[in-house]
Amino acid sequence: MVSRVHGRLALLTEILGLLERGDSVALHGPSGVGKSALLDLIEDRFRGERGAVSLRAGGAVDEHALPFAALRDLMAQLPPELVETLPDRVRGCVAAGLVGLDVTDELRSDLAAGLHAVLDTWSHDHPVLLLLDDVQWLDAESSRVVGYARRRLRGRVSVAVTTGVGDNAEIDVSGLCHVEVAPLGADDMVDLLCAHGLRAEVAHKIYVESGGIPALALALAGALGTTPTLLGRPTPLPTSLERVLRERFLAQPADVRDTLRVAALLHRPTLRHLERAGRLEGGEHLRRAQLAGLVTRADDTVRFAPTMLRGVVVETIPAAERTALHLDLARVAVTPGEQLRHRALADPRPDADLARALGAAALEAAMGGARELAAELYLLAADRAPCALAGERTEWLVSAVETAAPGNHVDLLHRGLTEVLERPGSRAQAVRVRLAIPELAGSGPAVLDEVLTAALADARDDDRLVAMVLLQRARMALMESRPAESARAAERAVALLEASGDTDDLAVGLTLLAVSRRWLGLPHARHLARAVALGVPTPTGYVHTSPDYMAARFAFYDDRLDEAWDGFQALLAQVERAPGMDQVHVLRCLVEVGARAGRCRQTTAYAERAVRVGEELGLSAHTGWFIAAQAEIVGGDLIRARTLAARGADAADEGRDNRYLQRHLVLLGQALLRSGDAGGARDAFTRIRDLEQEHGITDPTINRWQADLVSALVLLGRLDDAEETLGAARRVLDARPGTDGVAATLDRAETELLIARGDLPGAEVVLDRSAKVCADLGMRVDVGRSLVTRAHLERRRRRVAAARSALERADAVFSALHARSWVAQVRAETTPDRAAVPQNLLDQLTPSEARVAREVAAGASNREIAERTYVSVKTVEAALTRVYRKLGVRSRTQLATLLGPVAG
Incomplete structure (x- = not known):
């Protein structure tokens, strides 16, 4: 039962609240969304918690015209002693099953009065609940009789109904509270x-x-x-599922089916396209299809659910009718490319002129960023090409593969790839096809290595082709967090390209070389400067490999946040017309920059947009989870951020995506640290450290885990380990440019270490330095974090008013940034939930636990407590864990705030 209504707790609470106060409800939503399951749970709750009695019936298409069908089911559930109180005429009709009766006004009135009477009597002893499923198919006579009773017994008889798509205009749901049951998130x-x-x-x-x-x-x-x-x-569609989808489609009214058939033939169907095609009532038809669970709509674009339903719908159109529809759609097409598409699909015969026109339209669509349409037009050009155009045909197929891959249009890529492999063209074309495959999201390292090895064999002694393969290998190595291998491949590629004079690919090679050398801690600036100076225009689909993109990325690493933000904003304008990996990459970068700079509202909006684009393209889910978690950890909900990061880390680990594994681990560690799980945070950060050491990554600006690991170790009382980690991080920063922001976060972590050691004057000096650098660099979230740390310092000094003032200033900073998760955290410190904690706090603890609690409230570290009580640090950690559980707190700060007066 729980799984059937998963994710509906808030909705269920709302419905139960309405019913408790005497209102009745009508549940609306698409077919299959779970309305009937909600009725099940409502019935269980009312019976179990209120001792209610219930009557339940449902409408059915086949019984829609059968008078009193639903009323018969309801009457059959009444206790016999109540039925006996009915007038003889009504009781006789009920006993006869209400079947075969002539429907008259008198009979209808008698039945209405009878049902009203028994429900009136019954409701004096028990709360009564009427549950009616699929009321759009309820027979009209039952609807009238039940409606008469429910309107007169409001507040004593509760009614819950579900409605869906249907043709029963006589159904009466007036006076009910209408509740939408939306699809699950x-x-x-x-x-x-x-x-x-x-x-x-x-x-x-x-x-x-x-x-x-x-x-x-x-x-x-x-x-x-x-x-x-x-x-x-x-994978082909299973026959059983294909049959179910076809039956669901064919069960719709004729006008809805016709509209969906037109939508299935369009490249990217929208309401505007349907209206141009003469479906003036397309909006209403789509609404009914949406209620039937056949389509979803976003930004006016229609999407079949599931996408495979589109093919099922197309197969239901007879060939002659399909041809006629395509010709009609060609006449009203919005763009020349779409017009040619419909012409080609209407007539499958070879046509040289049409094939060339399709190829030209494909190139124009690709240049404009419409990669999906371009790939389909290339394939249609190849399909319509006669034998005399064999050379052009192969080039169109290769272009289809190259165009489809960056947009992750897997089906289109496979169609082109199959034919190219059957009729291979030149060596250059073979290499281009193989190099396109790694552009697909989700390709595993083993597969990519095999593909690139084959491409290198195809390239043979052609220096330019070899350089292209090496560049792709360098990119894949970076994606797998193997910068040393990437640097070697990029360096070889750059040498070959410089010798050949190919400036276009040279810009890409220099960019890759700069990135890999930066990750390795080697000089890199001149390589990126050369790449930018070449000024090579970047085709859509490859912006995320361009010098301009990486220049903005380096600005982000160096905490030149305004420069990074402006750079990615400019790139977003460039890729907006070309949904694909480019757009997701740029949006992700804007989310990361915004999260550090405190642009929380924009961060949330860009994250939602990136996730939506990723879902449309079928990208790996853990990519979207990282983007969403990054936005949540500053401007949303900390628990959701932790869930997404943990889920993403598992998925990235399973898919051997080391780059995203590190990204997720950073967020997971931060979420765990802020939730009070210092041990879990330590494990996440040390895992990143191990991965970086394994792959030779030494640049501390890439992942930024060092300061948070120090903080986690301090909270665990492992002060020596914290000092060692801090020292190692400081040595890496030595004389390295662009690390002021990292140094500032390390200063804040060192402040926490110094507070734990009792060096409060030193802590203040270091914290002042950290706060100033964060403010100078525009790291606004870190400015607020510095104030939180200052509050902890003041609390250790026993300056209660100063501590509260620092927290109030932090609250003001985070509120202005709309950093909701930080606002919630600060307010938890300023206004701890005392109602949930017993009055005699220390009485709830054992003597040893009480002493540990007092020491923590006084600001002592775990190691200091261990030395004073002559036990091990692990024993102190275990006692503190029990204290947290018994008092319902999650961190040392909350414990200190809660026990301050008691400890004093």
Whole structure:
């Protein structure tokens, strides 16, 4: 039962609250969204918690025209002693099953009065609940009789109904509170499917396919299992699921089916396209299709749910009708490319002129950023090419693969890839095809290595082709956090390109070389400066490898935050028309910059947009989880950030995506640290440290875990380890440019260490330095964090008013930034929840636990407590864990705030 209504706790609470106060409710939502499951739980709650009695019936398409069908079901559930109180005429009709009766006004009135009377009597002894499922198919006579009773017994008889798509205009739901049961969100759907044994990454893909409809998601999970491997052919639709989808589509009214058939033939259907095609009532038809769970809509774009339904719908259109529809759509197409697409799909015969026109339109669409349309036009050009155009045909197929890959259009890529491999062209074309494959999201390291090895063999002694392969190998090595290998490949590629005079690819090679050398801690600035100076225009789909992109990225690493923000804003304008990995990369960078600079509202908006684009493209879910978690950790909910980061770390680890694994671990460690789990945070940060050491990454500006690891070790009382970690981090910064921001965060961590050691004057000096640098660099979130640390310093000095003042200033800073998670954390320190803690606090603890609690409240570290009480640090940690549990707090700060007066 719980899994069937997963993620509906808030909605269920709202519904129960309405029913408790005597209102009745009508639940609306798409078919399969879980309305009936909610009725089940409502019934269980009312029976278990209120001792209520219930009557339940449901409408059905086949019984829609059968008078009193639902009323018969309701009457059959009444206690016999109540039925006996009915007038003889009514009781006789009920005993006869209300079947075969002539419907008259007199009979209808008698039944209405009878039902009203028995419910009136019954409700004096028990709360009564009427549950009606699919009331759009309830027969009209039952609806009238039940409506008569419920309107007169309001407040004594509660009614909960579910409605869906149907043609019953006579159904009466007036006077009910209408509640929308929306599709499940991504987090709830992933939790639901993971509870059924799916991996989170697979669960997220099924969420996207299902549009958040639980019934459809569970059906897809059962039918499809796990997703196919990326480079294999797409898994064919299971026959059973294809049949179910076809039946769901064919069950719709004729006008809805016609509109969906037109939508299925369009490249990217929108309401505007449907209206141009003569479907003037397309909006209403789409609404009904959405209620039936067949489509979803976002930004006026129509998307079939699941996407495979689109192919099922197309197959239901007879060939002659399909041709006629394509010709009609060609006449009203918005762009020349879409017009040519419909012409080509209407007539499959070879046509040299049409093929060349399709190829030219594909190139124009690709230059304009419409990669999906461009790839399809290239494939259509190849399909319509006669034998005389064999050379052009191969080039169109290669271009289709190259165009589809950066947008992650897997189906289109496979169509082109299959034909190219069957009829290979030149060596250069073979290399281009192989180099396109790594552009797909989710390709595993083993597969990519095999592909690039084959590409290098195809290149042979052609220096330019070899350089292209080396550049792709350098990029893949960076994505896998192997900068040394990337640097070697990039260096060789640059040498070959300089010798050949190829400035276009040279800019890319110099950029890759600069990145890999920076990660390795080697001089890199002149390489990136050369790449930028070349001024090579970057084609759409490859902006995230360009010198301008990486120049903005380096500005972010160096905490030149305004420069980074402006750079990525300019790039966003460039990639907005080309949804794909480019757009996701740029949006991710804006989220990261915004999170550090305190642009929390914009960070949240960009994160939502990036996740939406990633879902449309079918990108790896852990990419979106990182972006969302980064936004949540400053401007949202800390618990959700921790959940997303943990889920993303597991998925990235399983997919051997070392770069995203490190990113997720940083956020996971931060969320755990701020939640009071210093041990978990330490484990996350030390894992990043180990990964960096394994791959030779020495630049401290890349992941930024060092200061937080020091803080975690201080909280754990491991002060010597904290000092050692701090010293190692300081040595790495020595004379390295662009590290002032990292040094400032280390100063804040050192402040915490000095407070724990009792060096309060030294702590103040270091904290002042940290706060000034953060303010100078525009690291506004860190400015607020400095004030939180200052409050801890003042509390250790026993300056209660000064500590509170620092926290109030931190609250003001975070509130102005809309950093909601930090606001919540600061307010938890200023106004601890005393109501949840017993009055005699220390009486709840054992003597040894009470002493540990007093020492912590006084500011002592775990090591200091161990020395004073002659026990081990581990014993102190264990006692402190029990104290946290018994008093309901999560951190030393909360404990100190809570016990301040008691400890004093």
